[in-house]
Amino acid sequence: MSKLFVNALLARLIAEQKLSYDDTVRSIIPANIPLSKDAGALTIYELATNTGGLPRQHNDFTQLRYFISYLLTGRNLYGCVTKDSLYNYLKKYKRHRKKTHDYVYSNLGNGLLTHLIELKTGRSISKLLQEKICRPLGLRDTVLHLNLEQRSRLATGYPGDQPKFKSRRTPMEPWDMGEILGASCGLHSTANDLLVFAHANLGQKKHPLEPHLLSLQHFQVRTSDEEHGIGWSIQHFHEDQDTLIYKQGMVSGYSAYIGLNAKHQIAVVVLYNNFFWREKVGHNLLLRILEARSAKHSAERGRSRI
Numbered sequence: 001m002s003k004l005f006v007n008a009l010l011a012r013l014i015a016e017q018k019l020s021y022d023d024t025v026r027s028i029i030p031a032n033i034p035l036s037k038d039a040g041a042l043t044i045y046e047l048a049t050n051t052g053g054l055p056r057q058h059n060d061f062t063q064l065r066y067f068i069s070y071l072l073t074g075r076n077l078y079g080c081v082t083k084d085s086l087y088n089y090l091k092k093y094k095r096h097r098k099k100t101h102d103y104v105y106s107n108l109g110n111g112l113l114t115h116l117i118e119l120k121t122g123r124s125i126s127k128l129l130q131e132k133i134c135r136p137l138g139l140r141d142t143v144l145h146l147n148l149e150q151r152s153r154l155a156t157g158y159p160g161d162q163p164k165f166k167s168r169r170t171p172m173e174p175w176d177m178g179e180i181l182g183a184s185c186g187l188h189s190t191a192n193d194l195l196v197f198a199h200a201n202l203g204q205k206k207h208p209l210e211p212h213l214l215s216l217q218h219f220q221v222r223t224s225d226e227e228h229g230i231g232w233s234i235q236h237f238h239e240d241q242d243t244l245i246y247k248q249g250m251v252s253g254y255s256a257y258i259g260l261n262a263k264h265q266i267a268v269v270v271l272y273n274n275f276f277w278r279e280k281v282g283h284n285l286l287l288r289i290l291e292a293r294s295a296k297h298s299a300e301r302g303r304s305r306i
Helices: 003-015 036-042 044-050 061-072 083-092 107-121 124-135 146-154 178-184 191-201 208-217 281-304
Strands: 231-239 240-250 253-259 267-274
Touching: 003 044, 003 124, 003 208, 003 240, 036 240, 061 267, 083 107, 083 178, 083 281, 107 124, 107 178, 107 240, 124 191, 191 208, 191 253, 191 267, 240 281, 253 281, 267 281
Parallel strands: none
Antiparallel strands: 231 240, 240 253, 253 267
């Protein structure tokens, strides 16, 4: 879910001409920081659409060690991602030419994007999100850092599909995603706030933010089984009569889903305190609602012809 809010912020900053999709990593990262030619040429657009060729995370021994530790203990998989490790990676990064413009979801790229926003604006993502997204929409519980009262309401997370070697009844500690991945992976929210955000993404709140939110849902790139906007995934059903725009995210012992159907103005939000890669509760619920709606309309048309 965090990525949706970061992209909403990005869209607003671009509309305010404080950033451009054509801005490059080299044009924003300080000149004294060495970057490979390929890393420096990456654009804001490529990072936002996951088409820059960056992998999901660092492909090195340190990241492998953290992954093994995560499978065994549930320890933070991304605890090794810091600003220094990111800069060191970008110094050596070489783009795989055969995968140019291919969609590859990248936590590393998403973290880099939020870092660039902070550098370009000179402000923290946390303050920018509150000022430009959360307060305008009235979102009171969507924050990077929980206060004491919010922390008292934080649900305990548990393993699901992963980590493989921990009992599903074992509580998982919330992860501190750090300065690079915090904004793109570690935003906290509630079902109520996400439903308000969903309404805004359906154009129901009649708010100045809505044109920026709606622009993110437009098709940008296609993979073998679905399409992608900026932050959103897009799937077509029922012979392309119904389109689902959705986002699913997992971190530590938590999973979240938000799905939209703009044609019928329907939104579904599902939050659960387990980690499940392939959970389809939200997606299936949205499809069932659409199928029930279609069946009802068919029955009403049938009665009108009698």
